[in-house]
Amino acid sequence: MSKKLIALSMVTMFVVVFGLAGCGGQQSAKPADQKVLKVGSETTFAPFEFQDEKTKDYIGFDMDLIKAVGKQMGVEVQVQSMGFDGLIPALEAGNIDAAISGMTITDERAKKVNFSKPYYKSGLSMVVKADNNTLKSFKDLEGKRIAVQIGTTGASEAKKIKDVKVREFNNAPEAFIELNSGGVDAVVNDLPVNEYYIAQAGGKDAKIVGEPLNSEEYGIAVAKKNTELAEKINKAIDELKKNGEYEKIYVKWFGKKPPQ
Incomplete structure (x- = not known):
């Protein structure tokens, strides 16, 4: 093959390669x-x-x-x-x-x-079993077992309580299940989530006690x-x-x- 043909072939190859690359760039913009x-x-x-x-x-x-x-x-x-x-x-x-x-x-x-x-x-609140009359405020949670949802502000605040034993769960329903089974003394979570849980359960198994911990x-x-x-x-x-x-x-x- 002559040098001219080789050069022409290389130019053609570059045009094809970069042309395809350009098409690829346009395709990646499609999601937007x-x-x-x-x-x-x-x-x-x-x-x-x-x-x-x-x-x-x-x-x-x-x-x-x-x-x-x-x-x-x-x-x-x-x-x-x-x-x-x-x-x-x-x-x-x-x-x-x-x-x-x-x-x-x-x-x-x-x-x-x-x-x-x-x-x-919103704000954080605590849920205890319906027959629990000893836990009335966040201060009463010292030394107790608390269920929280991992990665939440409820988890962060619960860990600040003195001598507390915090159990972290992937979601709120798992925390409430643990409370019902007696594995923890309370659940700390956002007030509207706790209120919704109590409403759905008819207030038979659990109750919200104390004032909201903070404003969020x-x-x-x-x-x-x-x-x-x-x-x-x-x-x-x-x-x-x-x-x-x-x-x-x-x-x-x-x-x-x-x-x-």
């Missing part, structure tokens, strides 16, 4: 064009996120809210169920775009992710570098509050209007 928002959530945190027994769909306050946010943004929301302690790592790895799961906004978490503006105010605010988390998405979510939340959709969702799940 499809307008899909991949959302992670720990879906056993009723009434915020849980699975409908009949339809198997993920429902709850958070689920309705994120779908409304997605609609406002003009994107399709796809929910992925995962462990609560895996949500922030999934955001950092780019496996999901956002996380909504009754996640309290804390300084420690804010170092790793960007939070939306708060969308719900929930936020929707996105990757630290994704400030644009955080801004879009904030704008959508503002619009939902203005047009009354946020209030409708709140009343649906909590039976009362949101605090002003």
